[in-house]
Amino acid sequence: MNCQSCREHMIEFADAKLDVETAEGVRAHIGACEECRSEFESFTLTLGALDAVPASPPTHRLRARVMGPIEAEKLTLRNQAAWASSIRAAEVSRPRRRLPWMAYVLQAAGVCALVALGFILGERTATQRQIADLRARVDTVGQLVEQSVLQKRSTGDRLETVLTAASTGKPDERVIDGLINSLAFDPSVNVRLNALSALYGHADQEVVRAGVLACLPREANPLVQVSMIDFLVATKAREASPQLRKLASDEKANADVRDSARRAIDLL
């Protein structure tokens, strides 16, 4: 080991951070080279003085200033998790307007279902296994969607999760809620657009239409806004009319968004 290499390793040697072989090389060099020995001694003194400088603790304000935002973030996460669930709860509790002959149709369907049940029972074992498999898959997808949206993984991960959810044939409530949450809260436009695209397949569910409608006033990106309006038109969501009228007359809104809202009102 030469003088230069020895000196470059002196800090680690003083801190006993070197591997045995290198430490032995430094020790041997210092033993033989008076100049390096003198340098090492002066370094040791300086490092000792530097380490001995007392580090007094910060004031209590720091704790308060750090813990406050943590608590606020926890609250935000809880609120976001509850958001889509609240839409579903509101949809479930909303009274349905039924046609007068609907009760008879339902009764007839019930009778048919009972007859069909007899045939199905024969193949029950195989079907149950398939349903269990499907539920397990849907359950996994549901967890993925919830985690990726609420726990803010990378954009790529979140996008992948939304695409996985989109490819699920019959997703459960959690997958749908997760997609609505993505549409409402995800910071990436790409993820929000893909979430909306995934929701097209489930537009027959009232909660999906209600979710998209609830997301519309939150949305700031014109591209996503126009896509949402297209969604509401495609799904014939007449309940969107008041909100679309409001958007069409909003002077702060993007011109394309206003035009799109006007066209949607005509079509609906």
Add this chain to the structure above:
Amino acid sequence: MPPAPEILVPALPSGNKWRQRHAVEHEAPLSDHELMLAVRDGELDCMGELFERHHGPLFGYLTKLTGNRTAAEDISQIVFQRMLKYRHTYRNEGKFTSWMYHLARRCATDHYRKASSAPIAVDPSDLAAHADEAHSADESASSRDDHALLQRALGRLDRDDREVLLLSRLQELSFAEVAEILECSVGAARVRAHRALRTLRDHYFKMQKEPLT
């Protein structure tokens, strides 16, 4: 047959599901890395424990780096806030302390950039409580106290030199990690630290020989 001994799991705060789930699997305290992974996965309670473990050394490092307790406290706060904000960028590989000091470095750079364009607000109570630690305005009245001398010598180093030297003094960081934080090779980090130490030594020894003012 005697009854099987009961496994005692320490009581944990309610709502801390991640820790409860892992308390059975881990007898030893969770590592920083495990805590940060939990934070990334949404268990924000673990952030409190990381704060308890690291705010002292981080504040000490920043105090020496900036020479200003108020600035060190402000930067420490921003570091923890950024950890929270960018928690989803924390990866499985790597080490928590490297990541934390990497963030600290960026926050300190931002601080210096802002400070160069705006006056720094100083809390008067800090000046009263820690007057002995200030090493700018009252240097002329300094004593020969070793700590004060060393602080003054440290203040005379370039910021880059001070940074590499102070990072190398953190016991939890190897030179490879210091190099990673500084975004340079290990060899370059060693050379820079050596030069910084030599400069500090020269200032320190020179000041020791200076007559009392």
